Amino acid sequence: MEAIRRFFEAQVPLNDKDWLYFAQKLKERHFPAKSPITAAGKPEEYLSFIQTGMVRYYIPGEQELTFGFSFAGEFMSAYDAFLTHSPSNYTIETLEETTVWSITHADLQAVYANTDVGERIGRHAAEGLFLKKAKRELALLEDAPEQRYLNLFSERPELIRKIPLKYIASYIGITPQALSRIRKRISL
Numbered sequence: 464m465e466a467i468r469r470f471f472e473a474q475v476p477l478n479d480k481d482w483l484y485f486a487q488k489l490k491e492r493h494f495p496a497k498s499p500i501t502a503a504g505k506p507e508e509y510l511s512f513i514q515t516g517m518v519r520y521y522i523p524g525e526q527e528l529t530f531g532f533s534f535a536g537e538f539m540s541a542y543d544a545f546l547t548h549s550p551s552n553y554t555i556e557t558l559e560e561t562t563v564w565s566i567t568h569a570d571l572q573a574v575y576a577n578t579d580v581g582e583r584i585g586r587h588a589a590e591g592l593f594l595k596k597a598k599r600e601l602a603l604l605e606d607a608p609e610q611r612y613l614n615l616f617s618e619r620p621e622l623i624r625k626i627p628l629k630y631i632a633s634y635i636g637i638t639p640q641a642l643s644r645i646r647k648r649i650s651l
Contacts, residue, residue: 488570507541509565516561529633
């Protein structure tokens with residue numbers, strides 16, 4: 464839980480009273496590898512901070528479409544479903560054993576209303592999720608697949624090695640075979 468406080472305090476000073484109010488609303492949850500945190504068709508009940516582990520976001524189907532990853536020290540949520548109280552159109556699945564600290568929508572609203580910095584904390588979380596989404600969309604429109612792979616690899620090289628190549632290929636919008644060719648070309 465201290466990792467969350469450090470994350471917030473890097474952006475917004477937190478007094479002990481506000482922190483204690485917020486911390487009492489958090490629920491620690493543990494998930495084994497390859498388990499859904501949020502399933503497509505189900506409502507998203509939480510906004511979560513990843514303490515350890517990593518997750519992928521994907522649209523289920525005959526050919527799953529991976530469109531995002533979140534790592535330790537980041538927020539994760541089917542945020543559109545969280546905000547609208549509607550079923551998620553996608554699944555969030557752990558890639559390894561993962562621990563998150565989660566807050567419900569109602570509890571988040573209470574934090575906004577009853578603390579001095581709650582709304583700023585929420586804004587920072589929402590901005591982080593938005594920036595990640597916008598960055599990926601622009602990369603898909605502007606960058607070649609090889610550059611998208613290099614960008615992903617340069618951002619989190621120690622973690623990307625843990626993600627199956629088929630998920631990385633789907634994320635950057637190519638086939639696993641095309642990713643193999645890119646990786647071979649890069650290693651020369």
